[in-house]
Amino acid sequence: MIYALLRPALRLLDTEDAHRIAIHSLRLVPFGGTDRADSPLATTVAGLTVPNPLGMAAGFDKDAEVPDALLGVGFGFAEVGSITPLPQAGNPRPRLFRLDEDRAVINRMGFNNSGAEAAVARLARRAGRPGIVGVNVGANKDSLDRVADYATMARLAAPLASYLAVNISSPNTPGLRALQDEGALTVLLDAVLEARGPGGPPVFLKVAPDLEPADIDAIARIAIDKGVGALIVSNTTISRPPLRSRHAGEAGGLSGAPLRDLAQQRLRDFRSATGGALPLVGVGGIATAEDAWNRIRAGASLVQLYSAMAFAGPGIARTITRGLARLMARDGFATIAEAVGTE
Numbered sequence: 001m002i003y004a005l006l007r008p009a010l011r012l013l014d015t016e017d018a019h020r021i022a023i024h025s026l027r028l029v030p031f032g033g034t035d036r037a038d039s040p041l042a043t044t045v046a047g048l049t050v051p052n053p054l055g056m057a058a059g060f061d062k063d064a065e066v067p068d069a070l071l072g073v074g075f076g077f078a079e080v081g082s083i084t085p086l087p088q089a090g091n092p093r094p095r096l097f098r099l100d101e102d103r104a105v106i107n108r109m110g111f112n113n114s115g116a117e118a119a120v121a122r123l124a125r126r127a128g129r130p131g132i133v134g135v136n137v138g139a140n141k142d143s144l145d146r147v148a149d150y151a152t153m154a155r156l157a158a159p160l161a162s163y164l165a166v167n168i169s170s171p172n173t174p175g176l177r178a179l180q181d182e183g184a185l186t187v188l189l190d191a192v193l194e195a196r197g198p199g200g201p202p203v204f205l206k207v208a209p210d211l212e213p214a215d216i217d218a219i220a221r222i223a224i225d226k227g228v229g230a231l232i233v234s235n236t237t238i239s240r241p242p243l244r245s246r247h248a249g250e251a252g253g254l255s256g257a258p259l260r261d262l263a264q265q266r267l268r269d270f271r272s273a274t275g276g277a278l279p280l281v282g283v284g285g286i287a288t289a290e291d292a293w294n295r296i297r298a299g300a301s302l303v304q305l306y307s308a309m310a311f312a313g314p315g316i317a318r319t320i321t322r323g324l325a326r327l328m329a330r331d332g333f334a335t336i337a338e339a340v341g342t343e
Helices: 002-010 015-026 067-072 116-125 146-160 176-180 182-196 213-226 257-274 289-297 307-312 316-330
Strands: 043-045 048-050 054-056 077-083 096-099 104-107 132-137 163-167 203-207 230-233 253-256 280-283 302-305
Touching: 015 096, 048 132, 054 316, 067 077, 077 116, 077 163, 104 257, 104 307, 116 132, 116 146, 132 146, 146 163, 146 182, 163 182, 176 182, 182 203, 182 213, 203 213, 213 230, 213 257, 230 257, 253 257, 253 307, 257 280, 257 289, 280 289, 289 302, 289 316, 302 307, 307 316
Parallel strands: 054 077, 054 302, 077 132, 132 163, 163 203, 203 230, 230 280, 280 302
Antiparallel strands: 043 048, 096 104, 104 253
8 A cells, every 4th residue: 555655756756765764664564474384375495484475675665674564464584685895886876777668677675785794684683583584694895805795694693594695696786797607606605604603594596687607507506415495596697688768778678578588597497407406596587477387387385576576566476376376276276286397
């Protein structure tokens, strides 16, 4: 209801200002807990039982300000961040563009966030509350040792996170995607897993959609060998399919509807490369229950969205989960887990 009242005004604002208002508005949502973990949509991934498979992707709640509100409006889990050890302003504004004609977003935010100290303090205040909250960790742009940054974030966030998401796939921090290379990735995961400590939360790895087949095979092999909990497939794309918006030429990562087919194919590629041995989280261009269901049937155990909420509002979570329940019943599946990879 709040979103319906605010939406006309939000669309007149700079996209980033509208996003800040959305965050502040969600603070007004009373924490209502999460859906029941024994619902038909509940599923277990990497030892985590989520009440439904739809999550909020990283990038929306960069500073861990409203994870409980996101759970309260119907998301099965929420991923906050990306969070870096030190605060950083990110790239110059404007850096976030809503492409209305394409139902898409281009961003070149550059890991803007208030830093680990502020985020850890917020997460500590919610300790003991129910719900799956992942922490997406990154490295500072000017860091002399990015692997050390990821290790620092893993150490600080591990006691407070349901899972850690290692983001090496943002296109907006120069050189970051080089960490997807085989040698660099091995060193990085070793450092993160050691910093997480024994008995720590599972580590998820977030990858880019702009990968070559050899990269996919190498990432899949390393992730399995290192015991990664899941792969998040995928981040925004630097490719540019045909777009209609006047913002189409802006630099940055493209998300939303134009990413859907690429992200779906990349998920299929990782499903094939892993042989189903590693859970996958499907993200990119998901805006409807059908999109989410297609991603699950293609191999995703969980799905996430972000850009679609910029167009549909927070009610999208309940809309999609209700639709998933109908689609699961229609196709004769008793659980989400039964449907994974049955495409």
